[in-house]
Amino acid sequence: MTALDAGYQRAAELTKLHGTTYYWGARLLPESQRRDVFAVYALCRLADDIVDEPETVAPADTAVPPNGTPEERLAAFRATFFDALANPTGDHPPVMAAIVDSISRRGTDPECFDRFFDAMAADLTKTSWATWEELRDGYMEGSAAVIGEMMLPVLEPFTDKAMGPARALGNAFQLTNFLRDVEEDLDRGRVYLPQEDLARHGADPSLRRVTPEWRSMMAEQVARNRELYAEGERGLAMLPRRSRLCVGTALVLYSRILDRIEAADYDVFSGRIRVPDREKVALTARALTLGVPKLSFT
Template sequence: MSNLLDVGYSRCADLTKRYGTTYYWGARLLPVAQRRDVHAVYALCRLADDIVDEPERDNPAVSRRGTAAERLEVFRHQFFTALSRGTSPEPVMAAVVDSIRRRGTDPECFERFFDAMAADLTRTTWATWEELRDGYMEGSAAVIGEMMLPVLQPYTPAAIGPARSLGLAFQLTNFLRDVGEDLDRGRVYLPQADLARHRADPRLRRVTPAWRTMMAEQVARNRQLYAHAQTGLPLLPPPSQRCVGTALVLYSRILDRIEAADYDVFTERIRVPDREKLHLLVRAVTIGVPEVDFQPRAA
């Protein structure tokens, strides 16, 4: 591997370790070559997302000139240009392109992804769950599952449905955990119809009976997505199964902590402690990933 790619993959790993700890710890269960590819997919998505959500964050792989929309369009153009050429002088982009071409990932996935990132610059609310899922999360979440599949090497194409559900599940968990942060950015990723039906207002930034019932409904929806995603684990080779299963269990535990906090997602960011992540990682290696019962819980 050239020095350019060595540097690029190293930077992708640093980005994943810093901002995507669940992806990072899950990827530790994969062989080194696959681990690098997970880091590359995550890095591309993180850099694009940061242009939209964290424009002040400096990264040498991304231009600092222009508006967020202009920077995102430049980054998109640089990516597809590098993909068509097969390389890039920028280390991170070179690693991303090397991974995508080597794994045979469909370039169309990235069209949907960049379209969703651009939508974040113009849309602040979504009317219904179906509109949010199909109009935004299709390109920002479900497609991430599709991007990861060539890295995970499933036994059958039937794995695509559960992989898409896992992408949706991860992002919906983010939406429920990060309500306050998203409000600070002027966005609400909770369906307006659901908020109206429960008469819940996130702008109050406090837990009310209406907020509890609305959030309980969202958590139940989220667990249904995790349940479908879990059906895809047997379709993966053992290392990929351990990787995805560990990430699934860890991220789903955020929902448990949201419930334990009485749905207070405003006071502080809800996290799964590092010791719990390490425990599950060791368990996955020595015993296996535990199967989680995502059936609806009694009120």
């Protein structure tokens, strides 16, 4: 096995360990595309973990020393990434070599990664967002919408019009995470729900319990989230069959988290709401034979 192959294998391991929905969706792609999905996910995951769980990040994956503050480590990782992108044949950790190999082959716009790292850095200093527009345009632009942009060269769409739906789907996935992970984010001192929306409903996440105010606020967020999924779903027809199956499967699985949040009466405090792995495997198998179920979010 070459060092580059080892890097792609490590990227697949990181995706399977931390992003099972992306992993099983990507299994529907040809290997040449699948490993590029894993490479994009690995970059994003490593940066996110440096911010939120630096103790879990292996120096062998990032070439960043384990000491130092999260700010210093993120800045070092950012520099390492851009150095590798400028000099892809240099001496880099295997997973980084795979990441820059993928990005270079796919012709991904390097500007995407500036926006991404800027958003990761914002997590180290900003703990709340005043309005939905501020959250969407000031944070999710670089942490979610841009992920859709990064994935497009891998998915090989038929038309440039796929950009809008791809960005919307990136936002949809992340908003679902925000709604599911309220408890976890509170533990990190962050609230990703817009303060304006919380105040309008009189909802207080710091209570960590379901109240009528919390229910009405969450119902509004879920409705907003489904609008983003509807916009993202419109892009499926713009993708080749295998890419359509991959993205459609991830879309269905992630949107089912919203169903489970509703079924739990919006209780996101008593335990992390998940779609079981068996359901992910079953839908992936079904997609290969019958296609992705048609959905309606409107």
